[in-house]
Amino acid sequence: MTRHENISGIDAQRARAAFDAALASQRPEFEHFFLARLLGLSFAYGDADCVVEFEVQDFMFNPQGTLHGGIIATVMDISMGHLLKRMDGTGTTLEMKTQYLKPARHGVLRCRGEFIKRGKSISYLRSTLTDMDGDVVAFATSTWKRLG
Amino acid sequence: MTRHENISGIDAQRARAAFDAALASQRPEFEHFFLARLLGLSFAYGDADCVVEFEVQDFMFNPQGTLHGGIIATVMDISMGHLLKRMDGTGTTLEMKTQYLKPARHGVLRCRGEFIKRGKSISYLRSTLTDMDGDVVAFATSTWKRLG
Amino acid sequence: MTRHENISGIDAQRARAAFDAALASQRPEFEHFFLARLLGLSFAYGDADCVVEFEVQDFMFNPQGTLHGGIIATVMDISMGHLLKRMDGTGTTLEMKTQYLKPARHGVLRCRGEFIKRGKSISYLRSTLTDMDGDVVAFATSTWKRLG
Amino acid sequence: MTRHENISGIDAQRARAAFDAALASQRPEFEHFFLARLLGLSFAYGDADCVVEFEVQDFMFNPQGTLHGGIIATVMDISMGHLLKRMDGTGTTLEMKTQYLKPARHGVLRCRGEFIKRGKSISYLRSTLTDMDGDVVAFATSTWKRLG
Numbered sequence: 001m002t003r004h005e006n007i008s009g010i011d012a013q014r015a016r017a018a019f020d021a022a023l024a025s026q027r028p029e030f031e032h033f034f035l036a037r038l039l040g041l042s043f044a045y046g047d048a049d050c051v052v053e054f055e056v057q058d059f060m061f062n063p064q065g066t067l068h069g070g071i072i073a074t075v076m077d078i079s080m081g082h083l084l085k086r087m088d089g090t091g092t093t094l095e096m097k098t099q100y101l102k103p104a105r106h107g108v109l110r111c112r113g114e115f116i117k118r119g120k121s122i123s124y125l126r127s128t129l130t131d132m133d134g135d136v137v138a139f140a141t142s143t144w145k146r147l148g
Numbered sequence: 149m150t151r152h153e154n155i156s157g158i159d160a161q162r163a164r165a166a167f168d169a170a171l172a173s174q175r176p177e178f179e180h181f182f183l184a185r186l187l188g189l190s191f192a193y194g195d196a197d198c199v200v201e202f203e204v205q206d207f208m209f210n211p212q213g214t215l216h217g218g219i220i221a222t223v224m225d226i227s228m229g230h231l232l233k234r235m236d237g238t239g240t241t242l243e244m245k246t247q248y249l250k251p252a253r254h255g256v257l258r259c260r261g262e263f264i265k266r267g268k269s270i271s272y273l274r275s276t277l278t279d280m281d282g283d284v285v286a287f288a289t290s291t292w293k294r295l296g
Numbered sequence: 297m298t299r300h301e302n303i304s305g306i307d308a309q310r311a312r313a314a315f316d317a318a319l320a321s322q323r324p325e326f327e328h329f330f331l332a333r334l335l336g337l338s339f340a341y342g343d344a345d346c347v348v349e350f351e352v353q354d355f356m357f358n359p360q361g362t363l364h365g366g367i368i369a370t371v372m373d374i375s376m377g378h379l380l381k382r383m384d385g386t387g388t389t390l391e392m393k394t395q396y397l398k399p400a401r402h403g404v405l406r407c408r409g410e411f412i413k414r415g416k417s418i419s420y421l422r423s424t425l426t427d428m429d430g431d432v433v434a435f436a437t438s439t440w441k442r443l444g
Numbered sequence: 445m446t447r448h449e450n451i452s453g454i455d456a457q458r459a460r461a462a463f464d465a466a467l468a469s470q471r472p473e474f475e476h477f478f479l480a481r482l483l484g485l486s487f488a489y490g491d492a493d494c495v496v497e498f499e500v501q502d503f504m505f506n507p508q509g510t511l512h513g514g515i516i517a518t519v520m521d522i523s524m525g526h527l528l529k530r531m532d533g534t535g536t537t538l539e540m541k542t543q544y545l546k547p548a549r550h551g552v553l554r555c556r557g558e559f560i561k562r563g564k565s566i567s568y569l570r571s572t573l574t575d576m577d578g579d580v581v582a583f584a585t586s587t588w589k590r591l592g
Contacts, residue, residue: 009176019167028157033211035218062229063181069241070183070225074218081210093217094418094439097245097393097541099568099585101561116583117545122390122441124543124583139560139568141543141585143390143439145418242566242587245393245541247420247437249413264435265397270538270589272395272435287412287420289395289437291538291587293566305472315463324453329507331514358525359477365537366479366521370514377506389513393541 015059030085036078039071043082050083052111056104066103067137072129073098076140079113080125084144087115091123096142107132121146163207178233184226187219191230198231200259204252214251215285221246224275224288227261232271232292235263239271244290255280269294311355326381332374335367339378346379348407352400362399363433369394372423372436375409380419380440383411387419392438403428417442459503474529480522483515487526494527496555500548510547511581517542520571520584523557528567528588531559535567540586551576565590 022037031043039060044051052075062068077096084091109131116124122145129138170185179191187208192199200223210216225244232239257279264272270293277286318333327339335356340347348371358364373392380387405427412420418441425434466481475487483504488495496519506512521540528535553575560568566589573582 009174010171010182012171015171015182016167019164023158023160023163026157028209028211028213030211033209034158034163034207035209035216059182059186061176061181061183063176063178064238064240065176068183068222068225069244070218070222073221073225073244073246074216077216077218077221090212093248095245095247095391096217096221097243097585098221099243099560099587100241101563101568103240116543117580119545124545126583136561139570139585141541141583143543243539245437247412247439249415249420264395265432267397272397274435284413287422287437289393289435291395305470306467306478308467311467311478312463315460319454319456319459322453324505324507324509326507329505330454330459330503331505331512355478355482357472357477357479359472359474360534361472364479364518364521365540366514366518369517369521369540369542370512373512373514373517386508388508388547389544391541391543392513392517393539394517395539396537399536 010058010061014057018057018059030082035074039075041075041078045083045086048115050079050086050113052079052082052113053108055108056106066105069098069100072100072138073140075111076113076127076129076138077142079111079127080142080144083113083115084123084125084146088118088123088146091144091146094143094145096140098138098140100138102131102135102137104131104137109137116141158206158209162205166205166207178230183222187223189223189226193231193234196263198227198234198261200227200230200261201256203256204254214253217246217248220248220277220286221288223259224261224277224286225290227259227275228273228290228292231261231263232273232294236266236271236294239292239294242291242293244288246286246288248286250279250283250285252279252285257285264289306354306357310353314353314355326378331370335371337371337374341382344411346375346382346409348375348378348409349404351404352402362401365394365396368396368425368434369436371407372409372425372434373438375407375423376421376438376440379409379411380421380442384414384419384442387440387442390439390441392436394434394436396434398427398431398433400427400433405433412437454502454505458501462501462503474526479518483519485519485522489527489530492559494523494530494557496523496526496557497552499552500550510549513542513544516544516573516582517584519555520557520573520582521586523555523571524569524586524588527557527559528569528590532562532567532590535588535590538587538589540584542582542584544582546575546579546581548575548581553581560585
């Protein structure tokens with residue numbers, strides 16, 4: 001990273017590597033769509049949860065130099081949508097609320113999506129984002145309508 | 149766009165153009181940070197609102213081929229955070245709820261951030277995202293703590 | 297009001313009058329069910345809103361001596377549910393979020409329920425509670441599923 | 445209960461007994477304020493939770509004959525506010541979101557308030573309301589500002 005790039009804010013080389021890898025591997029499917037690839041998300045499933053992990057990178061920052069709340073909301077939304085997809089098929093988010101508890105600046109974050117209630121038509125989910133210290137970074141709840 | 153790229157999901161050329169332009173123009177400041185540049189956001193301010201506009205592109209899609217809810221939340225968050233910054237200085241989002249009303253697939257979207265209440269310590273904001281037909285795509289409310 | 301009743305917290309005579317009037321006039325229907333009567337709600341409808349008014353009384357207080365947030369949520373829920381009932385038939389609240397902006401201690405409050413979006417299956421509503429100074433006491437959004 | 449009272453909706457005798465008992469025992473303090481007494485709330489505290497129990501009664505119903513969402517919100521708010529009071533002193537609710545999962549018609553409900561995060565200035569709490577079958581009736585999250 002050159003001095004100029006440092007002044008510019010983000011590590012251009014790492015951002016470009018993430019972008020190129022995402023473009024090369026993306027396809028319009030769960031787990032593999034471009035945004036999931038750009039954020040470097042990995043997916044694992046338990047009996048009743050979906051765990052998404054990713055490494056914080058500076059191209060995901062807000063102007064204050066911490067992980068942008070919109071990126072947090074994106075990953076939490078994905079953790080819930082992928083759990084619903086795996087268990088019950090595709091759904092659409094009617095609404096989602098995210099509470100922001102602790103700023104994240106680096107390291108691997110773990111996001112666990114779980115059901116509050118699995119319904120036939122309407123399902124309620126929640127997601128917890130934790131950092132490597134085990135602290136909760138964000139907590140989200142959402143309401144989904146099942147499709148198809 | 150080649151047939152192969154079509155199968156792959158997104159228009160690689162447009163995504164790359166957006167990425168390169170973002171990287172070239174980003175700096176760690178309001179309006180200019182990387183995510184705002186990647187999404188191609190433009191900013192305008194009224195007496196008591198912040199209007200953010202951007203064009204939907206397929207690299208912003210969910211696996212169903214519509215604008216990802218996380219991108220919507222990101223832009224709405226930005227519209228409110230930039231209004232607060234302009235009026236009262238930097239703040240931090242305590243929480244935000246987004247309701248998703250209509251899928252968006254293309255065109256220019258307009259996002260208007262407004263105050264519900266400007267407080268000394270705690271401020272309450274809302275944001276409305278509309279498409280070119282004037283339909284509401286999403287509605288969000290949030291609670292902010294002012295800093296500094 | 298006797299000295300003893302003053303120490304006890306609420307104006308027992310007014311509370312009893314509200315209770316008796318509610319019991320005498322209640323029936324299990326919109327506008328007339330017991331809780332609506334106990335709170336002394338009046339209802340008016342515009343083309344696309346429902347306005348509910350009521351007078352703050354001390355039996356509705358929290359331990360700090362202001363209108364309890366749960367009573368606020370109840371009235372706002374009612375303003376939205378009655379609008380939906382009037383326009384589209386009965387619905388059920390999937391979720392509701394209320395932001396509390398200003399404490400209320402006395403006077404008549406006005407609560408206006410409106411649509412964010414009228415849907416065939418899912419509808420999105422909001423409600424604004426204002427005091428006699430025109431200040432916003434609370435703002436709520438909710439998501440409803442239409443029934444029958 | 446006479447036939448006439450049945451037609452009128454609620455069991456007037458039980459409602460009156462609840463009202464009289466509330467009026468006789470209420471004082472403007474946590475656990476003892478009028479609304480808590482009217483709903484017949486009992487309070488128990490663990491190391492990090494507050495459990496509120498109460499019996500559903502028909503004077504708490506909506507026009508459809510199930511426990512009103514506003515009463516649910518009230519009890520959940522109380523479970524969180526009382527936990528915060530016990531642990532950290534009085535706070536004020538900035539916002540609260542409640543998701544409604546299952547209607548409740550009778551029996552004893554149990555509401556558990558817990559911290560998502562205990563903060564110095566801002567605290568985040570959640571509450572879970574369950575019925576006698578162990579099913580979740582409602583789930584709520586809230587954001588509080590500590591006072592004093």
